[in-house]
Amino acid sequence: MQITNKKKSLVQLFLSVFLVLFVYQLLQIFHFRVDLTSEKRFTLSDNTKQLLSELEKPVYFEIYLDGDLPHGFNKLKNATVDLIEEFESYAHVEITYSFVDPNSVLNPKQKDKNLRELSERGLKPTSIQETSRDGSVKQKVIVPGLFVHDGKKETPINLLKSVTGLSADQNLNHSIESIEYELSMAIRLLNQTKVKEVAFFTGQGELGEYEVADFTASLLQRYKVSRATAYELSKDYKRFDCVIVAQPRNEFSEKAKYALDQYIMNGGRVMWLIDEVAASMDSISAKGMSMAFYKPLNLEDQLFKYGVRINPDLVMDVQSQLIPVQSSTAGQNGKYVPAPWYYSPLLAPPSNHPITRKLNMVRVEFANSIDKVGKDPNLKHTVLLASSDRTRLEKVPTPIRLDIVGQKMSAKDFPDGPKVMSVLIEGQFQSIFKNRIWEGIDKSTYKSESEPGKMIVISDGDIIKNRVRGVGSNIQMEALGYDRYSRKTYGNRNFLLNCVDYLCDDEGWMNLRSREVKLRLMDKTKIRENRLFYQILNLGLPIVLLILFALVWHFIRKRRYAN
Numbered sequence: 001m002q003i004t005n006k007k008k009s010l011v012q013l014f015l016s017v018f019l020v021l022f023v024y025q026l027l028q029i030f031h032f033r034v035d036l037t038s039e040k041r042f043t044l045s046d047n048t049k050q051l052l053s054e055l056e057k058p059v060y061f062e063i064y065l066d067g068d069l070p071h072g073f074n075k076l077k078n079a080t081v082d083l084i085e086e087f088e089s090y091a092h093v094e095i096t097y098s099f100v101d102p103n104s105v106l107n108p109k110q111k112d113k114n115l116r117e118l119s120e121r122g123l124k125p126t127s128i129q130e131t132s133r134d135g136s137v138k139q140k141v142i143v144p145g146l147f148v149h150d151g152k153k154e155t156p157i158n159l160l161k162s163v164t165g166l167s168a169d170q171n172l173n174h175s176i177e178s179i180e181y182e183l184s185m186a187i188r189l190l191n192q193t194k195v196k197e198v199a200f201f202t203g204q205g206e207l208g209e210y211e212v213a214d215f216t217a218s219l220l221q222r223y224k225v226s227r228a229t230a231y232e233l234s235k236d237y238k239r240f241d242c243v244i245v246a247q248p249r250n251e252f253s254e255k256a257k258y259a260l261d262q263y264i265m266n267g268g269r270v271m272w273l274i275d276e277v278a279a280s281m282d283s284i285s286a287k288g289m290s291m292a293f294y295k296p297l298n299l300e301d302q303l304f305k306y307g308v309r310i311n312p313d314l315v316m317d318v319q320s321q322l323i324p325v326q327s328s329t330a331g332q333n334g335k336y337v338p339a340p341w342y343y344s345p346l347l348a349p350p351s352n353h354p355i356t357r358k359l360n361m362v363r364v365e366f367a368n369s370i371d372k373v374g375k376d377p378n379l380k381h382t383v384l385l386a387s388s389d390r391t392r393l394e395k396v397p398t399p400i401r402l403d404i405v406g407q408k409m410s411a412k413d414f415p416d417g418p419k420v421m422s423v424l425i426e427g428q429f430q431s432i433f434k435n436r437i438w439e440g441i442d443k444s445t446y447k448s449e450s451e452p453g454k455m456i457v458i459s460d461g462d463i464i465k466n467r468v469r470g471v472g473s474n475i476q477m478e479a480l481g482y483d484r485y486s487r488k489t490y491g492n493r494n495f496l497l498n499c500v501d502y503l504c505d506d507e508g509w510m511n512l513r514s515r516e517v518k519l520r521l522m523d524k525t526k527i528r529e530n531r532l533f534y535q536i537l538n539l540g541l542p543i544v545l546l547i548l549f550a551l552v553w554h555f556i557r558k559r560r561y562a563n
Helices: 003-028 046-053 070-088 108-121 170-179 177-192 212-219 230-235 254-265 281-287 300-305 404-405 490-505 510-516 524-529 531-560
Strands: 060-065 095-099 126-131 137-142 147-148 154-158 197-201 224-228 242-246 269-272 289-294 308-310 313-317 320-325 338-345 369-372 379-386 391-395 398-401 420-427 451-458
Touching: 046 070, 046 177, 046 490, 046 510, 060 070, 070 095, 070 170, 070 338, 095 197, 108 242, 147 177, 154 177, 170 177, 197 230, 212 490, 230 254, 230 308, 242 254, 242 490, 254 269, 254 300, 269 490, 281 289, 300 308, 338 404, 338 420, 369 420, 379 490, 451 490, 490 510, 524 531
Parallel strands: 060 095, 197 224, 197 242, 242 269, 269 451, 313 338
Antiparallel strands: 060 147, 126 137, 147 154, 289 398, 308 369, 313 391, 320 338, 379 420, 420 451
């Protein structure tokens, strides 16, 4: 009897081992993973999976989120590591990572030198305040970023997103949401064989190189950047992936319009930054007033054909930039107080589109309103930027006076409601030269209808313009969107970069910016008030359950073997 039981046990053991090995081999052949989170936070997009499966060179992540970190940054670190390990599951090459603690260096001079070098390489050190249990506050510098290496090149990634108006927890959660997009973009930049090319259109008095220098520097991290005339554009309509028309001041010739039109008909993408009203802040600052007047650019019919109209008006908004205004009387020392400049609205980007999701306020100046026109079923319009509910439209010509900042304004003075100032148009566009007789039309290459395409229209050219001071060797350029009075940096650069990324994106990578991870915050007040109870519960409950399990198991064994 004992021998029979022993044989049965050996057979069961053998079968169990065989079953485990069989299942293991099966799982090696048929790869699958199960994501049990409601928002599928550990599920990679199909684009990312394909990108990883096509990697030919090992990828190494050098992570600078290490050391004694606050809880929120530890969550960001763990989320980054989880995603990198998820990358390993789909890649056929080696993907490795390591941690570097920038605060491990004890020598203050060497530590500062290391932080400067990291900043020069593209990572932004961040100063945070830590509050200890005794209530004391201390400053600490961390580097919430990493480098991605492929053996020859490296790409920096700043993981921390900082959106004005969001709490620290919300910003960290937004940073976690963006990890897959940021890491996949870095890998794409390292592995791309052909760099996409973006061109600034020239020939109509557009902004100069210095005036768009900050945005150009940001573009150069991802694209090749050129400047192209109508002639250069028409030589090869497939050369440029995106064309930027940045605040032209002169009328467009028919040749320039035709070049842009046929570029669009051949699948080209355009970002229009157009001012239909001429107004000068320099004149207002110097003289206290200036006339704003309608200045058409001979683009009105072309944009109308593409589905939009930029109106000859000025948008005034209660939600606007503050400027310093002198409040002292004659003979007194200069005293300045901040006052709203209604002609410079601060626009809150909506969170329902990948381009505008969770961006800082965007600053515009002397912007016009935009209307959707026509009923073309092949075109889809999406509003990207709009004014607040308290808006007023000023028809031109009209004087703009600096002393408006001293006038008392009420809600009744802004009755016009939200006005669109940026719109995305997607679909098939009709040529402006369709059914027209013009000697410049090349019948051998002319197209009357576009391939599926997209364009973005923004009714303000100053949105892309950085301030330039000095001349010659003393020239200095401020950061795009930076306000030297409030020392804030608005979201202009990120908004425009997202616009270009979206226009150049044919694979749907920008949709990763729509990923949402639900923020599940604990009630800190309740935790503080019931701290002792939760400590006892966490320590005592497992022990009680273990004792109950032991008693039940003892009772079952006693009954089973009583006879």
